[in-house]
Amino acid sequence: MATASQSLFNMTVATDNASGNQGLLMPKLQYRFRVNFINFGTGNGLDLTKQVVDVSRPQVQFQEITLPVYNSTIYLSGKHQWQAITVNVRDDASGTVAKAIGAQVQKQFDFVEQASAATGQDYKFQMNIEILDGGNGTHTPVSLETWELYGCFIASANYNNLNYGTNDVVTIQLSIRFDNAIQAPLQSGIGYNTGRALSGGSTTGIGAAGNA
Numbered sequence: 001m002a003t004a005s006q007s008l009f010n011m012t013v014a015t016d017n018a019s020g021n022q023g024l025l026m027p028k029l030q031y032r033f034r035v036n037f038i039n040f041g042t043g044n045g046l047d048l049t050k051q052v053v054d055v056s057r058p059q060v061q062f063q064e065i066t067l068p069v070y071n072s073t074i075y076l077s078g079k080h081q082w083q084a085i086t087v088n089v090r091d092d093a094s095g096t097v098a099k100a101i102g103a104q105v106q107k108q109f110d111f112v113e114q115a116s117a118a119t120g121q122d123y124k125f126q127m128n129i130e131i132l133d134g135g136n137g138t139h140t141p142v143s144l145e146t147w148e149l150y151g152c153f154i155a156s157a158n159y160n161n162l163n164y165g166t167n168d169v170v171t172i173q174l175s176i177r178f179d180n181a182i183q184a185p186l187q188s189g190i191g192y193n194t195g196r197a198l199s200g201g202s203t204t205g206i207g208a209a210g211n212a
Contacts, residue, residue: 048101055129058085089174090169125153147184154176160173
């Protein structure tokens with residue numbers, strides 16, 4: 001017989017879907033994460049990784065294709081667009097973070113010579129946003145989910161305010177634009193092979209886990 005305290009942590013579901021009461025799923029926690037910057041600025045981005053305060057997760061938006069038909073209107077999914085994400089980092093006293101960000105911005109555009117990069121690959125970097133399970137020490141953390149962002153560049157860098165009336169640390173806010181995102185592990189989610197079959201026998205939607 002279930003006690004009242006047990007009922008607080010269990011959810012009754014239909015018996016044709018599952019067997020009796022089921023425990024609630026452990027949620028991912030917002031504060032267990034890390035952000036890795038790959039090919040950022042002139043270094044490996046590790047100094048920036050250690051100073052991250054918060055980061056927004058990817059957001060994808062599809063344009064609409066409107067088809068007026070007789071007495072009604074139907075809609076199709078058009079081109080998609082990944083929205084810019086925001087990363088806030090602490091500006092350390094040694095200036096390491098500010099120098100790393102400055103180096104990346106300078107790669108995108110040389111403010112001294114007023115010259116831009118020849119191609120996007122000259123300055124674009126990769127970002128990995130990982131949600132972790134809380135492990136540490138002898139039990140290394142396990143990545144529950146990883147967003148791999150490709151073709152990243154700094155769209156804006158806000159060095160924020162200074163204020164005599166606060167105890168807050170100095171931060172730098174970055175708006176990051178990117179070309180594509182893959183959600184790992186690839187058992188499901190964005191980037192997984194959907195196995196979409198066409199009448200000709202070929203398939204579309206082949207992701208990193210699929211075969212052509």
